[in-house]
Amino acid sequence: MTTKELLISRLNQLSEEDIASLLDAANCMEGKDTLAARPDCPYCSSHAVIRYGHKCRKQRFFCKSCGKTFVPTTHTIMSNSHFPAEAWREVISDTVHGNAIDYTAQKIGCSHQAVFDMRHKVLMALQQLPEISDVCLGEVSEFDETFVLDCYKGKGMDGSIPRGPRRHGAKAQKRGISNEYVCICTGIQRKGDAMAATVNRAKPSAKELLAIFEGHIADGTLALCDGLRSYHALPGIAECIVKDCNDPSAEDTCFYNLNTVNGFHSFIKQRYVFYRGVASKYINRYNALFSSAYRNVEGIIKRLISAVLTVTGIDYYHSNRDVRESGLLAI
Ligand SMILES: [Zn+2]
Structure with a gap:
């Protein structure tokens, strides 16, 4: 057997991974590829990856540490998406x-439904960003609630809706706060972060407020509110002082007021009117958007782009798989 024949017989015995390693080394020798240009493994963060053919017209990689294969979009919001990163950037912005x-649909040339699904994936990823999910209000913070009309947008009139249709721009049938409204509980630190969450229709109970704000109020906070008794339960979850701004004995109205939180409510209402309502079941996704966009629009766009278009510790795609079913508000 000649050396050449020996080599060929040995090559035939190589496994698929060995062949990929050899091809990879050959590519490196030709200067087609550099190790630095390869992504880290999204499963185990190892840099011991080799090129491993293609999948869906994307370069596939094989991780020598954990034995898994992946493409550059694995574990990003673009996983299994046919749209390029530019389209996702437009949707985020x-x-x-x-x-x-x-x-957006007109701009990137696709259907309303495609952008709807992309938008909701972005919103669900936004809810998971640590700066949104772990927001902590401190120093002087204002707490209040605002009400928006409930909305069954996107649901056919098939009898599953507890009321008749409402015309665009129509007002509630009943006067004052009624079960036609959904309550958004808000908290905002003066010159700091904001947060908003919905649990129910009516004014929030102490139990509901504790569930919303637990872990989101720093010790030593001065919590300003409008006199709703439920807020007096807040010291149960953090060492804070609750002050009622409507109390006639409140000395300094220049300081003891709810102007900051009212400004935030105006912003929410403006957006809500612009959207012509958002389906109430999705309202907490939009609450995350309102609270992040109120303070810093450009900052949150940059943060979202870096978090969801590149591989990070969070698997946004799999946890967000079902945009129409997961994490909905049942009210
Ligand atoms: Zn790996």
């Missing part, structure tokens, strides 16, 4: 700026 879905 338009979502945070509050532009309409049809506007």
